[in-house]
Amino acid sequence: MEHTMRLMLCAALMLLSFSLLAENRVQEFVLDNGMKVIVKEDRRAPIMVSQVWYKVGASYEPDGITGISHALEHMMFKGTKAHKPGEFSRIIAQNGGTENAFTGRDYTAYFQTMSSDRLAISLELEADRMRHLTLPAEEFAKEIEVIKEERRLRTEDKPTGQVYEQFSALAYRSLPYANPVIGWMNDLENMQVGDLSDWYRLWYAPNNATLVVVGDVDPQEVFLLAKKYFGPLKREAIPQLKPLREPQQKGETRSVVKVPANEPYMIMGFKTPVLTTAETSWEPYALEMLAAVLDGGSSARFSKNLVRGSEVAVSAGAEYNAFTRLPGMLLVDGTPAKGRTMQELEEALRQEIGRLRSEPVTEEELERVRTQVIASKVFELDSVFYQAMEIGMLETVGLDWRLIDQYVSALKKVTPEQVREVATRYLVDDNLTVTQLEPQPMENSKPVRRSAGGRHGS
Amino acid sequence: MRVRWLLLLIVTWSGQLWAGPDIQSWQTSKGARVLYVSAPELPMVDLRIVFDAGSARDVTPGVAYLTNALLEEGAGEWDADQIAERLDSVGSEMGASSHRDMAMVSIRSLTEKRALTTTIDTLAEVVGSPRFDGADLERNRKAVLVSLNHNEQSPGTVAKKAFMKALFREHPYATEVEGTKESMAGITRQQVIAHYQRYYVASNAVIAIVGAVNRLEAERLAERVTHRLEAGERAAELPMVSTLEAATKLAIPFPSSQSHILMGQPGIYRGDPDYFVLYVGNHILGGSGLVSLLSEEVREKRGLSYSVYSYFSPMRRNGPFLIGAQTQNAKAQEALDVMKQTLARFIEAGPSEEELTAAKQNITGGFPLRIASNSKILEYLAMLGFYDLPLDYLERFVDNINSVSREQVREAFQRRIQPENLITVVVGNGQKPAQSN
Known part of the structure; x- marks a missing residue:
């Protein structure tokens, strides 16, 4: 009875997800200068999000100028020949918009969310700064200080940030994923505005960009507007990227990070293929399923066995991303529960991973993950921003937005035996990097009160 | 040519109103x-x-x-x-x-x-x-x-x-x-x-x-x-939050490369008659991201902080009015001074006509974004219900913003914010910045 009910639920969900397929609502155009325009209609509210994605990010950066993609992202708000520094943001604000930008390892992206009748404003401004940035030296001198403050905030003063940075630097022998997206502090200190002009000339061109618009818009109108504003921009010769591959790791690598902190923490990473590099295309999907068996919800193995169950962890997570430009890692991280040691936690995590190699996951676990994935595909549709992100990211790492639709059916095909196969192939000690946070005393943090008024009445 | 066209769009903004959802x-x-x-x-x-x-x-x-x-x-x-x-x-x-x-x-x-x-x-x-x-x-x-x-x-x-x-x-x-x-x-x-x-x-x-x-x-x-809950009773009324009568300065040493600065005092409650006036005023002061006065002074002009902001967080009783930023330890005093001066100037002079117009255009023009997803509407419903606010709150939102005047903002900031009685907290390490990578 229970089993039939589950099958019925699954059938109902599959039908549901079919009617929501992206393919039915997405249109793609390519301008004569090579710029791709992808539009997805979502008519629920009179708004739209417009995102311009560039194929450049931290993983494109040579040593010495790490962080330059992110620094350039900051400077994109500092004026063009037509608009002086800060004017971009003011025009968007006055039109009721919110805007920002983000840089990752594989992409740099800019977005505006606005009432849908304001699309032309966003496109005109983005087209302008794609080719006509002025990069004033005096603006750069101030902005690089802001970026250093951002690095202090996110990394220097954050114990887990320090651990992640050292972990990545150690894990990758060859791939540029070894470097932090924000850049090493030394490189920020030595960065010149001229470095940014070179970087801008190399990568900021219509044939290296994708425009994604999602919202209450007509695809044909978006295309015409895109043609009007981006169409006149000249195509450029974009540098050919060398094919990068991480050499095979031949033994476990371990390190510790010693910084002032109260609670220990650890990251473990196993080198894994991704969709762009996998020799067998089912492997990344099997790894996605594997990560969800460990950490997909409160009933998954880590929460059930380690946080509850043996109570060895206060938190434990597993993460894998199949959609990156270069191969990455399956990451496992955690903090021991009060009174438990890092050694106990690591043993418990290794045991869970060992179990994936020695016994197949259950059909019930896979069924649970499939249901969750189908539901989350529906939930994602509540956010136009997320829908645009998904399209932009796939396109920018060299995949195809149509993968959004194939994702569910590809996951559905993964078998328990395939999960065991990827565990046996990749989740092995010789392929592992471990970094542990070893907390140091938090000296001089006793409060000192220097009060002008002392106690005050109430 | 290009700039004029943009301005034209801005000026013709009004009129297009999208009433809130049917609650x-x-x-x-x-x-x-x-x-x-x-x-x-x-x-x-x-x-x-x-x-x-x-x-x-x-x-x-x-x-x-x-x-x-x-x-x-x-x-x-x-x-x-x-x-x-x-x-x-x-x-x-x-x-x-x-x-x-x-x-x-x-x-x-x-x-x-x-x-x-x-x-x-x-x-x-x-x-x-x-x-x-x-x-x-x-x-x-x-x-x-x-x-x-x-x-x-x-x-x-x-x-x-x-x-x-x-x-x-x-x-x-x-x-x-x-x-x-x-x-x-x-x-x-x-x-x-x-x-x-x-x-x-x-x-x-x-x-x-x-x-x-x-x-x-x-x-x-x-x-x-x-169905399984007891009917029970509403929680008792909370006492009022008292105003501050003197300044408080707290310096807390911390082994960090940045100093975290917070300044503020008790602000407003949900349903406060000054809510919309102070909301618009704060939007100009530090509530509108990169284009706010605080961001202009602290980040854009001086490169002192990645994040600088101010907000009123209205609660059942007066919640915090808060101004915050983080900067390298050596610059903490400079950042603090700039933040104080910016606040003092704003209280003294209030917003300019251009600043007020820009803020209203941003808030009212962005109104559809506030209710553009189920999760955002859910947030509003929970807030309106919990704080007993009128169900036409969203319908009246744009009018309430548009009716705010320069003089109201200045008067309300002068009446509600006492720069001489602020709480100032600085957490950081003045002597020795932590080594960076």
């Missing part, structure tokens, strides 16, 4: 208030039940927090594993959280019949008959102790806690939401049960529903969620 409201048979908006486009439902059961109701700090955290750990016939399996097996999400005013549980489910029934039945047990087993309490107590330790290694969190304590002093809002290590060590199961029995009652609850269910279905969901 329906009723009471369940047990006495919980429901606010509901139909959103038929996606086959999903969001439901949130909010109790007036946050840390403002704590007798011992941390009881409210622990009570809320334990709801999902066992209820009715099910233990934590079974609750998790029920929800995960139909793809639903559940989350509980506890703050100063509010303690809540939210679910997001597909409308597919089995998924929704399973999710709502689980939620009804979670809020209506939690077990509060001793072993779950011990595990969660230890988890909170780890979390408190984590908070102590974050200069931003240390600053915020010190600020809130100095701001609220004897008021129940001064209680730390997660409690303290000392209080957490002593909390008993009886205290948790007593908190639950007093405050997790229908009369003290508001339910917000947004999704692809019709009114009748929404009524059934609300009945189902509350």
Whole structure:
């Protein structure tokens, strides 16, 4: 009875997800200068999000100028020949918009969310700064200080940030994923505005960009507007990227990070293929399923066995991303529960991973993950921003937005035996990097009160 | 040419108004208030039940927090594993959280019949008959102790806690939401049960529903969620937050490369007659990201901080008015001075006509963005219901913003903000910046 009910639920969900397929609502155009325009209609509210994605990010950066993609992202708000520094943001604000930008390892992206009748404003401004940035030296001198403050905030003063940075630097022998997206502090200190002009000339061109618009818009109108504003921009010769591959790791690598902190923490990473590099295309999907068996919800193995169950962890997570430009890692991280040691936690995590190699996951676990994935595909549709992100990211790492639709059916095909196969192939000690946070005393943090008024009445 | 065209669009902005969603409201048979908006486009439902059961109701700090955290750990016939399996097996999400005013549980489910029934039945047990087993309490107590330790290694969190304590002093809002290590060590199961029995009652609850269910279905969901609750009584009125009568300066040494600066004082409450005036004023001062006055002075002109902001956080009683930034230790005094001067100038002179117009254009032009998803509408419903605000709040929002004048902003800031009585917290390490990589 229970089993039939589950099958019925699954059938109902599959039908549901079919009617929501992206393919039915997405249109793609390519301008004569090579710029791709992808539009997805979502008519629920009179708004739209417009995102311009560039194929450049931290993983494109040579040593010495790490962080330059992110620094350039900051400077994109500092004026063009037509608009002086800060004017971009003011025009968007006055039109009721919110805007920002983000840089990752594989992409740099800019977005505006606005009432849908304001699309032309966003496109005109983005087209302008794609080719006509002025990069004033005096603006750069101030902005690089802001970026250093951002690095202090996110990394220097954050114990887990320090651990992640050292972990990545150690894990990758060859791939540029070894470097932090924000850049090493030394490189920020030595960065010149001229470095940014070179970087801008190399990568900021219509044939290296994708425009994604999602919202209450007509695809044909978006295309015409895109043609009007981006169409006149000249195509450029974009540098050919060398094919990068991480050499095979031949033994476990371990390190510790010693910084002032109260609670220990650890990251473990196993080198894994991704969709762009996998020799067998089912492997990344099997790894996605594997990560969800460990950490997909409160009933998954880590929460059930380690946080509850043996109570060895206060938190434990597993993460894998199949959609990156270069191969990455399956990451496992955690903090021991009060009174438990890092050694106990690591043993418990290794045991869970060992179990994936020695016994197949259950059909019930896979069924649970499939249901969750189908539901989350529906939930994602509540956010136009997320829908645009998904399209932009796939396109920018060299995949195809149509993968959004194939994702569910590809996951559905993964078998328990395939999960065991990827565990046996990749989740092995010789392929592992471990970094542990070893907390140091938090000296001089006793409060000192220097009060002008002392106690005050109430 | 190009610039003029943009300006033209800005000037012709007015007129296009998008009224808020149609909010329906009723009471369940047990006495919980429901606010509901139909959103038929996606086959999903969001439901949130909010109790007036946050840390403002704590007798011992941390009881409210622990009570809320334990709801999902066992209820009715099910233990934590079974609750998790029920929800995960139909793809639903559940989350509980506890703050100063509010303690809540939210679910997001597909409308597919089995998924929704399973999710709502689980939620009804979670809020209506939690077990509060001793072993779950011990595990969660230890988890909170780890979390408190984590908070102590974050200069931003240390600053915020010190600020809130100095701001609220004897008021129940001064209680730390997660409690303290000392209080957490002593909390008993009886205290948790007593908190639950007093405050997790229908009369003290508001339910917000947004999704692809019709009114009748929404009524059934609300009945189902509350059917195990006692009718009970609303929580008692909270005392007023007293104003500050002198400045307080706290310098807390911390082994960090940045100093975290917070300045502020008690601000406004939900429903405050000055709300819209101060909201617009603060938008100009530090509430509008990169184009705010504080951002212009601290970040754009001087490169002192990545993030600089100000906000009013209205609560049942006056919540914080807060200005914040972080900068390398050596620049802490300069940043602090600039922040103070910017605030003082704004209080003295008020906004310019251009600044006011730009702020109104941003807020009113961006109104559709505020209610463009089910999750955003859910937030509004929970807030409106919990704070007894009028149901036409969203419909009147744009008019309320547009009616704010320069003189009103200046007058309200002068009357409500006393720069001579500010709390200033600086957490950092003036002598020796930590070594960077």
